[in-house]
Amino acid sequence: MKNNNNNFGFALFCLLVLSYPLQLWAASNEVQSIRIWPSPENTRVVFDLAAEPAHNSFALDNPDRFVIDLRQHKAQARLPGTDGEADLITSIRSSYTASNQTLRIVLDLSSKASANVFSLPPTGPYGHRLVVDFKGEQRELPVAQARAQRQPGRDIIIAIDAGHGGEDPGSIGPSGTFEKNLVLPISRRLAELINNEPGMKAVLVRTGDYFVHLNRRTDIARELQADLLVSIHADAFTSPQPRGAAVWVLSLRRATSEVGRMLEQKERHSELLGGVGDVIRDSTQERYLAQTVLDLSMNHSMVSAHQAATHVLTELGQITRLHRREPQAASLAVLRSPDIPSILVEVGFISNPQEEQQLRTAQHQQRLAQSMFQGLRRHFRASPPADSLFAQQRTREYRVQRGDSLSIVAQRHNVSVDALRQHNQLNGDTIRIGQVLRIPD
Ligand SMILES: [Zn+2]
Structure with a gap:
């Protein structure tokens, strides 16, 4: 790695020299695909791009629209087809201005919505992206x-x-x-x-x-x-x-x-x-x-x-x-x-x-x-939460000992004789030694 240090400085110099004029004519960006991800809480529109976007955006009303300007953009006559749909987005259209190499994308909206716009670097299966997140109503949770x-x-x-x-x-x-x-x-x-x-x-x-x-x-x-x-x-x-x-x-x-x-x-x-x-x-x-x-x-x-x-x-x-x-x-x-x-x-x-x-x-x-x-x-x-049905249903078990009667068992566990009878499907008071009784909680 030592040798690379000197080279690195030179490479950086070349890069800077070369990239300056490059900026002037490299209108290289292009919208490659458009994906819409509706979710219960927001609507996300993703533009897959050939390069990192230079962008700005604003909302318009009457009718409700959201406008994105992509600079340093290739002439692009028409946008690629859209994958997915959402109630909020009624249409997506574009126009290109050659003089400033700007692609204007207009999202027609069915209602007023504010959006968060940010770019994402290439990761996983995706390349450069521009993401437009429209905030929706918070999801109606039960x-x-x-x-x-x-x-x-x-x-x-x-x-x-x-x-x-x-x-x-x-x-x-x-x-x-x-x-x-x-x-x-x-x-x-x-x-x-x-x-x-x-x-x-x-x-x-x-x-x-x-x-x-x-x-x-x-x-x-x-x-x-x-x-x-x-x-x-x-x-x-x-x-x-x-x-x-x-x-x-x-x-x-x-x-x-x-x-x-x-x-x-x-x-x-x-x-x-x-x-x-x-x-x-x-x-x-x-x-x-x-x-x-x-x-x-x-x-x-x-x-x-x-x-x-x-x-x-x-x-x-x-x-x-x-x-x-x-x-x-x-x-x-x-x-x-x-x-x-x-x-x-x-x-x-x-x-x-x-x-x-x-x-x-x-x-x-x-x-x-x-x-x-x-x-x-x-x-x-x-371990059921104390107020849950599971807690109510939880039963302890008790094995009948010599000298026990139904009322003694009930008293010892702080439950009524009736509850004990009901829980164990007993008709009378007879219990036998070794019998397992279920004790309601
Ligand atoms: Zn995981």
Whole structure:
């Protein structure tokens, strides 16, 4: 590397000399494709470009429009076709001014909307992009419903977060499978199983192919007052060998394993891919984290998450290979809700060719969902929230001793004789030694 230092200075000099006149005539940019990602909370329009954009934008009303000027642009008679659609965007048109090499793109809108415009560098499957995020109404969450149910016998609420989405494909398998496209159907299957279980309710954080900011993912879980946030991902590594599922919980320190460090890095990468322009990067996460370190409830959340993770791992271990037998710890933003126990399940390695194929099958996706569901149910059966239906249903057992009578057992457990009779389908008062009685909570 030593020799390169001198060369580097010279190369830089050449680059500067050469690039100056280049700027004058290099109207090199071109819109290659346009993608629209509607989501419940915003509409994102992505322009795939040949080069980094020089742009400015403004809104007009009467009728409502949004205008983007792309400078240093090639003459482009017509825009490429649009992939996807959204109610907000009624049409996209363009005009070109040769004198200043500017392509003007006009988005006709069905209603007034403000937008956040930023460019993204090439990453993953995409090249240079210009992203226009129209803010919509905040998604109507079934919060009121969830809150109304906050009475004895309520459902246990589980927020299921399918990782990545939209502009962020997640990891990409050797035969081209996108992680975002695997974790959504698995999440949907898990939600369905949970919703079929009396006393449990699932809400999907991401319901389609669009990106949800990491902070927003935890915010949604918080708004739902979820009892648990389960984030679902597929792992990837630099070599094809690693395989198997793993479950992650929050560590306030940096991860110690190599896979863990990669995961932390991938999450930051995901934000970059998903398009967190500096403009919209907010301090929510830092705020919660700062608050968290002092907050004792974090301990409770972390312990609870660890227990849930252990149950899920045990069940996953019945149907798939495990990459790690114990819950792993990493410092991941999506796990960092101080008040909501959160786990991250890596259902397998998409970078392993066999697992990539297996993960694509409906049968394996269902098996994964089923075992995660079993694990979660087992966890909440073992430690239900005090006001939940699961808590009400929880029964202790008592083996009848010599000298016991029904009224003595009832008195000892602080329940009525009637409740005991009802719970054990007893008609009279007769009980026998060794008989197991179920004691209502
Ligand atoms: Zn992922």
